[in-house]
Amino acid sequence: MDVSSLPISASQRGKLISAGYASLSSISSLSPSRLALDLKISENEAVEILKVASGRSGGQDKIESGSxxxxxxxxxxxxxxxxxxxSKCxxxxxxNLDEILGGGIHCKEVTEIGGVPxxxxxQLGIQLAVNVQIPADYGGLGGKAVYIDTEGSFMVERVLQIAEACAQDMLEYNALLQRDSQACLVDTQPKSFLDNIFYFRVCTYTEQIAVINYLEKFLSEHTDVKVVIVDSITFHFRQDFEDMALRTRLLSGMALKLMKLAKKFNLAVVLLNQVTTKFKEGSFQLTLALGDSWAHAATNRIILxxxxxxxxxxIDKSPSLPSASSPYTVTGRGIRNSTSNCKRVKLM
Amino acid sequence: MANKLISEMGLPKSIANVFSARNILTAKDALSLSEFELMELMDVGLEEVMAAVGHISEISCPPYQTALSLLEQRNHNEYLAGHLPTGLKGLDAALCGGIPFGVVTELVGPAGIGKTQFCLKLALLASLPTCHGGLGGRVIYIDVESKFSSRRIIEMGLSSFPEIFNMEGMAQQMAGRILVLQPASLSEFTESLQKIKVSLLQHDVKLLIIDSMTALASGEYGQGPPKLGWHISFIKSLAECCRIPVVVTNQVRSQVRDGASRYVFQGHIRADTLEDTSKVEYHLVAALGIHWAHAVSIRLVLESRSGKRLIKIAKSSISPSLGFFFRIDASGISFLNNEGEEMTGPEANSIHCQGHSGIINYDREALQ
Structure with a gap:
């Protein structure tokens, strides 16, 4: 392994190379004081370099018992x-939608959802922010939600409607099982659903990156957050972005960080994406925005x-699920099964 | 917050100096680079860079709110919980009280269907005193197509609120609250938008209307696709930071049916429609494309169907797709009934134009 692959500053790297330490093995057996002397740096700095170097090469030579x-x-x-x-969903x-998704939106995965205006x-984003809070007694996760709004399309009135419907469903479920509802009533107030959604309003792409960087700290303070929803990942990256290489780089950096968060905190990340038209095979076709390299970013991709x-x-892309499609509807109560056969009751 | 200076973020002096020496001055500069690029540029260790990026991110990250506090804030601080009632009962009920503050609402429809009439009515409503159901504020009306008519506004006022408009001097006061701008080019429009921002906050402006967005975009660029990216985000941010409703109109254009409305995986359905190319069918779509459509929060489509005018809620996160038949009369716009007809599927988004010329002529006669 080469010294240049070490995550150390450029000047330290330069000093290492000019002192003749080109490979990791050449410094692995050195004492810190010797290295400090050779590189003309402080002993503390030398210890740091050695620590980084041994972290890189370590693990290759020690084989422990176990799998x-x-x-x-x-x-x-x-x-x-x-x-x-x-892991729960x-x-x-x-x-119907849960069925093709293998139970719902999975934790530890990044799911991208796109579709026409x-x-x-x-709606689906808000529904997930509410549903993540369904207590474990009812087969849910009992978690909280982070909602990152880049478009300003988050409507609190709508969240309240969906939360009310969800609380009502839970009460009915209780009655069905003839459970003692006293114990479960505590957390089924619609308002408490709203209290568990942390809403970030992001106005520029810099802020978007900042929020995602900051999430790591935020999530370690709020470990009960089980879903992070970004609505939409696209908006700020579609306006006035001249430098496409920079755009790709920032987006893929962001995707990696989100993936890491999903794994580290065992939560689901849901990215909403817009669509665009693309000229392909002699005709215009719809496709999700942000281009081909972004298409690799998410674990699962769902097109509405x-x-x-x-x-x-x-399901456009998923490592574990077969591609399939299922109908759904958006009702006053939220996302529900499609009931195309029977006429839906009017809401007004 | 993106342009916050790094030197004022309270980073350790030594690292803050390195940032400024490398000409990385704002949060935007720093966050556009990856940690490794920063290490390379600044010649410091990974840990310092990570800590610095973490700090910068935390400072430039907007504060969070819970949805509950957001709801309570809206209900307490805002008049009518943040909605401008249109006076059309069915529509108001569907939209939880009217045109919401803080977001962009769009009106799409063919020429002569009543988009401008709707805008004029909204301008009138927003300028009415609060005791009569208005917002009691000023209105900025950006009239791109030179269709604004003061006489029509007064007429609407006289017939829908005779008690106010028959009072001495009231008509003048109401009309005096509506400020009309008539930009001639896209650049002039851009300039006035930027100027508006300050006056929106200072002068108690309660409504911004842009009639229409399309005329500017297509007029200036001719063939090429209009580049409205900046305008989209700016108008959205205006709505949001001033917490006022913004109403924008959009024209229609015709498009070959089925063009650009499918995904690759839906391809197979296409084969049989391609056979009879002799019968090319056209249908109407909103003139500003899909990019714009994503940006508006509420889209109302106005169309004519079997000789009657219909207004549909085509996109809204609070309401199901409902359609209402309406007519244009002296008082502005009125619904034939407030029940609302449910629209299924993409029908809500299509724009019909049957018997269109008929109704326009009919209405003209009725008005005269």
């Missing part, structure tokens, strides 16, 4: 399977579209 110590930080597929069985409140992206008179969701 996962061959490569440091790795996990066997078997352990992962075990873990997946325990956030229901979308539409059982008015198809219900924000009109199929005749029905709203459908299509």
């Amino acid at each position: 996962c110590a061959i490569v440091n930080g790795a996990q066997t597929a078997w352990d992962m399977l075990h873990e997946e069985e325990y 956030i229901t979308t409140s539409c059982s 008015g198809i219900g992206k924000t 579209y009109w199929n005749g008179n029905e709203r459908h969701a299509f």
Whole structure:
């Protein structure tokens, strides 16, 4: 391994190389004082360099007993399977959609959801922010939600409507099981749902990056947050962005950070995306915005579209799920199963 | 907050100096670079860079609010909980009280359908005193197409609020609150938008109307696609930071049916429609494309269907898609009934134009 791959400052790297230490193995057996002398740096600095260097090469030479110590930080597929069985999903409140998603939106994954204006992206985002709070007694996660709004399309009135419907559903569920509802009533007030949604309003792309950087600290203070929703990831990156290379770089950096957060805090990340038209094979077609390299960023990609008179969701990309589509509707109570056969009761 | 100076963020002196020496002055500069690029540029260790980036991010990150505090704040601080009632009962009920503050509401429809009439009515309503259901403030009306008519506003006022407008001097006072701007080019429009920002806050402006967005964009650029990215974000931020409703109109253009309305995975349906290319079918779509459509929070489509005018809620995060038949009369716009007809599927977004010329002529006669 080369010294240049070490995460140390450029001047220290320069000093190492000019003193003849080009490979990691050449410094691994050095004492800090010797290194300090050779590089003409303080002993503390030398200790730091050695620490970084041993962190890089360490793990390769020590083999512990057990299944996962061959490569440091790795996990066997078997352990992962075990873990997946325990990780819960956030229901979308539409059982057809849950079915094709394998139970709902998964924790530890980044899910991207895109669609034309008015198809219900924000609705789905709000629904997830409410549903993540369904207590464990009812098969939910009992977590909290972070909602990062870049477009200003978050409507509190709508959140209240959806929360009210959700609380009502939980009461009915109680009655169905004839449970003693006293114990469960505590947290089913619609207002308490609203109290558990942390809302960030982001006005520029710099702020968007700042929020995502800051989330790490925020989440370690609020460990019960189980979903982070970004509505939408696209908006600020579509306005007046001349330097496309910079855009790609910032977006992929952001995606990596979000992925890391999802894994570290065991939460679901949901990114909403807009659509754009693209000229392909002789005709214009709809496609999700931000281009081809962004398409790799999320673990799962769901496209919402009109199929005749029905709203459908299509799994465009997923490492574990077969591509499938299912209908859903947006009702006054939130996202629900499609009831195309029977006429829906008018809301007014 | 993106342009906050790094030197004023309270970073340790030594590292703050390095930032300024490398000409990384604002949060925007710093956050546009990755941690490793920063290490390279500033010649400091990873840990220091991480700590500094973390600090900068925390400072430039906007504060959070819970949805509950947001709701309470809206209900307490804002008149009518942040809605401008349109006076059309069905529409107000569907939109939780009217045109919401803080977001952009769009009116789309073919020429002559009543977009400007709707705008004039809203301008009148916002200028009315609060005791009569208005907002009691000033209105800025950006009239791009030179269609503003003061006479029509007074007429609407006289027939819908005779008790106010028959009072001595009231008509003058109401009309005096509506400020009309008539920019001739996109650059002039851009300039006036920037100037408006200050006066919106200072002069108690309660409503901003732009009629229309399309004329400017298409007039200036001719063939090329209008670049409205800046305008989109600026208008949205105006609405939000002043907490006022912004109403924008959009024209229509015709498009070959099925063009650009499918995803790749839906491709197979296309094969059979391609066969009879001799019958090319056109339909109407909103003139400003999909990018713009994503940006508006509420889209109301005005159309004519079997000789009657219809207004539909095509996009809204608070209301299901409902359609209301309306007519244009002396008092402005009135609904034939307030029940509302539910629109299913993409029908809510399509723009019909059947028997259109008929109703316009009919209305003219009725008005005269």
